[in-house]
Amino acid sequence: MTISEKLPMQRRDFLKSSSALGVALVVGFNTRGVLALQGSETATDFNPFVKINADGSVTIIAKHFEMGQGTSTGLTTLIAEELDVPWDDVSVEFAPSNNELYKNLAFGSQGTGGSSAISNSFIQYRQAGAAAKDCLVQAAAKHFDVNVADVKMSQGVLTSGDKKAMVSELVEVAATMTPAEKPVLKEASQFTLIGAESLPRKDSSDKTTGKAMFAMDVKVPNMLYVTVLRSPKFGGQLKSFDASAASDINGFVDAKAMPNGSGVAVYAKSTWASVKARRAISAEWDDAAAESRGSEQMRAAYQELLAADPVYDASGTGKHAEIASAAASAKASVSAEFEFPLLAHAPMEPLNCVIEPAEDGGVLVHDGCQFPSITHPTVAAVLQIPPEKVAIKTYYAGGSFGRRANPTSDYHMEAAMAYALMGGSHAIKLVWMREDDLAGGYYRPMAAHKATIGIGEDGKISGWAHQTAAQSIAKGTPFEQMLVHNGIDHFSVEGIVDTPYKINNMSVGLSDYESPMRVLWWRSVGHTHTAYAMEVLMDMAAEAAAADPVEFRLAHLDMADKDNERLAGVLKLAAEKAGWDGKQMAGKGRGVAVHKSFNSFVALVADVSTDAAGAVSVDNITCAVDCGLAVNPDVIRAQMEGSIGYGLGAIMRNEVTLTDGVVDQANFPQYEPLRITDMPNIDVHIVASAEPPTGVGEPGTPPTGPAVANAIFAANGMRITTLPMTRGGVKFA
Amino acid sequence: MALTIKINGESREIEADSDTPLLWVIRDELNLTGTKFGCGVAACGACTVHIDGQPRRSCVTPVSVVGDAEITTIDSINTPEAVAVQTAWQELDVVQCGYCQSGQIMSAIGLLSENKKPSDGDIDTYMGGNACRCATYHRIRAAIHRAADILEA
Ligand code: FES
Ligand code: FES
Numbered sequence: 001m002t003i004s005e006k007l008p009m010q011r012r013d014f015l016k017s018s019s020a021l022g023v024a025l026v027v028g029f030n031t032r033g034v035l036a037l038q039g040s041e042t043a044t045d046f047n048p049f050v051k052i053n054a055d056g057s058v059t060i061i062a063k064h065f066e067m068g069q070g071t072s073t074g075l076t077t078l079i080a081e082e083l084d085v086p087w088d089d090v091s092v093e094f095a096p097s098n099n100e101l102y103k104n105l106a107f108g109s110q111g112t113g114g115s116s117a118i119s120n121s122f123i124q125y126r127q128a129g130a131a132a133k134d135c136l137v138q139a140a141a142k143h144f145d146v147n148v149a150d151v152k153m154s155q156g157v158l159t160s161g162d163k164k165a166m167v168s169e170l171v172e173v174a175a176t177m178t179p180a181e182k183p184v185l186k187e188a189s190q191f192t193l194i195g196a197e198s199l200p201r202k203d204s205s206d207k208t209t210g211k212a213m214f215a216m217d218v219k220v221p222n223m224l225y226v227t228v229l230r231s232p233k234f235g236g237q238l239k240s241f242d243a244s245a246a247s248d249i250n251g252f253v254d255a256k257a258m259p260n261g262s263g264v265a266v267y268a269k270s271t272w273a274s275v276k277a278r279r280a281i282s283a284e285w286d287d288a289a290a291e292s293r294g295s296e297q298m299r300a301a302y303q304e305l306l307a308a309d310p311v312y313d314a315s316g317t318g319k320h321a322e323i324a325s326a327a328a329s330a331k332a333s334v335s336a337e338f339e340f341p342l343l344a345h346a347p348m349e350p351l352n353c354v355i356e357p358a359e360d361g362g363v364l365v366h367d368g369c370q371f372p373s374i375t376h377p378t379v380a381a382v383l384q385i386p387p388e389k390v391a392i393k394t395y396y397a398g399g400s401f402g403r404r405a406n407p408t409s410d411y412h413m414e415a416a417m418a419y420a421l422m423g424g425s426h427a428i429k430l431v432w433m434r435e436d437d438l439a440g441g442y443y444r445p446m447a448a449h450k451a452t453i454g455i456g457e458d459g460k461i462s463g464w465a466h467q468t469a470a471q472s473i474a475k476g477t478p479f480e481q482m483l484v485h486n487g488i489d490h491f492s493v494e495g496i497v498d499t500p501y502k503i504n505n506m507s508v509g510l511s512d513y514e515s516p517m518r519v520l521w522w523r524s525v526g527h528t529h530t531a532y533a534m535e536v537l538m539d540m541a542a543e544a545a546a547a548d549p550v551e552f553r554l555a556h557l558d559m560a561d562k563d564n565e566r567l568a569g570v571l572k573l574a575a576e577k578a579g580w581d582g583k584q585m586a587g588k589g590r591g592v593a594v595h596k597s598f599n600s601f602v603a604l605v606a607d608v609s610t611d612a613a614g615a616v617s618v619d620n621i622t623c624a625v626d627c628g629l630a631v632n633p634d635v636i637r638a639q640m641e642g643s644i645g646y647g648l649g650a651i652m653r654n655e656v657t658l659t660d661g662v663v664d665q666a667n668f669p670q671y672e673p674l675r676i677t678d679m680p681n682i683d684v685h686i687v688a689s690a691e692p693p694t695g696v697g698e699p700g701t702p703p704t705g706p707a708v709a710n711a712i713f714a715a716n717g718m719r720i721t722t723l724p725m726t727r728g729g730v731k732f733a
Numbered sequence: 734m735a736l737t738i739k740i741n742g743e744s745r746e747i748e749a750d751s752d753t754p755l756l757w758v759i760r761d762e763l764n765l766t767g768t769k770f771g772c773g774v775a776a777c778g779a780c781t782v783h784i785d786g787q788p789r790r791s792c793v794t795p796v797s798v799v800g801d802a803e804i805t806t807i808d809s810i811n812t813p814e815a816v817a818v819q820t821a822w823q824e825l826d827v828v829q830c831g832y833c834q835s836g837q838i839m840s841a842i843g844l845l846s847e848n849k850k851p852s853d854g855d856i857d858t859y860m861g862g863n864a865c866r867c868a869t870y871h872r873i874r875a876a877i878h879r880a881a882d883i884l885e886a
Contacts, residue, residue: 208827211767214769348769396830600828638872645867673777675861
């Protein structure tokens with residue numbers, strides 16, 4: 001049997017057949033949030049979540065996009081669990097853009113992020129599945145002429161005594177039933193899919209056969225390919241350009257100045273022709289408002305911020321200087337400064353989208369769309385058409401790590417401008433090359449930290465004065481109102497100001513760094529640097545207290561506090577599974593880190609070794625995670641493996657640097673991604689929990705850097721406080 | 734210029750400048766989209782195809798040098814190694830975003846065609862040029878071992 005014979009029906013074929021079949025049971029919620037069937041509601045005030053077709057096959061509508069984090073599998077699990085249908089009978093379709101009907105209940109608008117997909121959908125999607133089942137059961141009761149209570153459903157088969165019917169036989173009648181207003185959800189003990197170890201991912205077969213469609217793969221009639229020549233400096237404005245040298249390039253169509261001065265749109269009949277033409281075009285820029293500092297100057301500016309008093313008192317103690325001086329004169333004390341570089345997200349699929357004209361005079365956007373709630377109005381505004389004339393079709397996204405979700409919808413805005421410049425005469429496909437991606441901004445901001453920690457007579461922390469400098473992610477964006485309070489961008493201090501550790505006399509100060517460069521959340525946001533500073537400092541404090549790093553951390557956790565208990569739980573589990581015994585071995589080092597983010601708790605024990613020349617290898621990582629109820633254990637393991645690897649590559653050797661405002665890194669050879677040769681063995685252990693499910697896409701990243709740093713310290717005595725580690729002086733094997 | 738290339742068992746007439754990378758001919762002209770663009774400079778492996786059975790980075794292979802060689806893409810490869818690799822990849826649910834995986838799979842097929850029983854070291858050496866930003870490497874290693882077992886059975 002070949003692979004393709006084994007595959008479940010492909011999504012596109014399925015759509016065709018379902019429309020041909022006509023009759024379907026479609027369940028969702030109406031705008032009042034009440035469960036409803038399509039037919040009783042008009043299409044505009046109803047969001048289908050589950051469709052059961054006449055042949056008994058099921059389609060679930062995913063309100064969250066799939067960037068690899070496993071949501072299409074997770075949301076399917078929630079519906080299929082309550083609906084009691086065979087796993088292989090269910091396929092996934094991505095929801096259209098509709099902010100009201102498909103909103104993320106954690107944000108109040110349609111979008112994916114903050115490791116929230118499963119947690120915000122956990123009840124909603126199960127209710128939709130349960131409602132669909134309820135209609136089928138009612139239909140079966142009618143069909144069998146028995147009471148509803150006497151109907152059972154399992155694996156897509158409805159039975160009562162010796163009477164039996166398949167879903168397909170009941171769909172038509174079920175579509176006329178009214179679902180219970182509050183269908184009863186299963187007890188955890190009744191789950192057969194939630195928590196199951198062996199559910200194949202929904203996207204596995206398409207993604208192993210080249211059939212999975214990404215926006216990059218979309219080709220529509222009359223489509224031109226567009227690359228954009230942008231200012232080499234952030235904030236530079238186009239003065240003029242000369243495209244005469246491009247005119248004899250085969251396939252080149254036209255070049256036009258972007259209306260906002262951001263660059264030149266280069267239109268061609270193929271991607272390659274656009275790239276070649278772009279190379280041939282010269283442009284002049286006005287850099288008056290541009291960032292023209294280099295990384296050294298930026299670093300110096302951060303140092304100055306740390307040398308001055310913090311502007312904001314993020315912990316509200318009002319006693320920063322006092323706490324700092326008390327800490328410095330405690331029985332023992334440690335102090336350290338940390339530096340973190342700019343980081344690019346560099347998702348594997350370079351940014352791109354397609355905009356094509358629609359019959360109603362509007363447009364259809366093809367995109368791996370992470371924030372429809374921003375992209376949709378952005379495209380409408382650029383094109384000056386009413387929002388209802390914009391539709392978004394969502395495809396698999398080749399990674400994001402935060403990049404696709406940004407406050408200006410930057411690449412969609414570019415695509416819309418490029419579309420408008422042609423007067424809508426052509427569909428356009430905007431493509432970023434890898435060089436555009438690395439030099440194009442929306443970076444994880446640079447950050448710097450400084451801390452002084454005192455250790456008291458009891459061997460515990462007696463005071464901790466912490467100061468952070470970072471460029472604000474939220475200020476100046478539509479998210480400012482929600483995320484910035486009293487001038488403090490929570491993203492700059494999360495993971496410190498709200499640390500679960502019980503630390504007496506902790507003060508956290510913050511100063512903002514300013515630049516026209518655009519910064520953004522990068523897988524785990526502020527935790528990317530705050531966890532590193534916190535957990536390396538905890539190690540340094542343990543050393544100063546002559547305590548075991550695991551014991552020292554546990555001594556600062558209070559088992560009467562639920563969060564502390566869960567943090568201690570993962571810490572103990574990781575230590576136990578790694579066989580933590582505090583012993584030293586020549587040429588090896590072991591380090592630990594634990595961190596809470598996105599309401600999940602992750603502890604890592606890292607094992608490193610050094611060779612004769614002192615080069616470091618990261619050999620093993622033992623991970624313990626508590627993310628509440630584990631909906632898809634294998635997806636959770638995969639997310640831990642992936643988020644640890646993502647963090648590891650960055651802390652080892654990734655940084656975006658600038659010379660006179662121009663990014664130094666051109667392509668992967670200068671921004672070398674983690675390779676298979678760097679990948680440690682990773683063992684993931686999931687804490688059994690009945691708590692509501694919490695995030696898994698991001699929480700593995702924050703503890704990775706400090707666990708490895710602490711292991712390197714154990715191996716060779718180097719405290720790495722400047723990232724990436726290669727800049728901090730580490731050589732990797 | 735007009736060229737004829739042999740791809741996935743067919744001869745296809747194409748129109749392209751001689752310096753056009755094979756990748757863009759495959760994707761934009763022939764609309765075979767299983768092969769991906771990731772970097773354009775032979776640094777990520779997303780664009781890996783087989784040319785006469787050997788894995789090659791199509792983003793740095795000018796279409797004019799392909800000549801008569803047989804090009805095979807993920808869209809139609811079906812050798813025993815390919816079936817084993819794809820089966821193992823699905824069994825172990827290797828993929829995350831999936832964007833690098835066509836290239837990973839084409840490389841893994843190349844490895845198993847040359848080496849029936851690769852060690853971890855062999856895998857790391859052979860697969861070192863295939864980047865995965867989702868860091869699925871841990872499972873890629875396991876899946877290649879699994880595919881070797883499938884082939885042996
Ligand atoms: S696209 Fe060819 S190696 Fe990256
Ligand atoms: S699976 Fe996403 S880049 Fe490899």
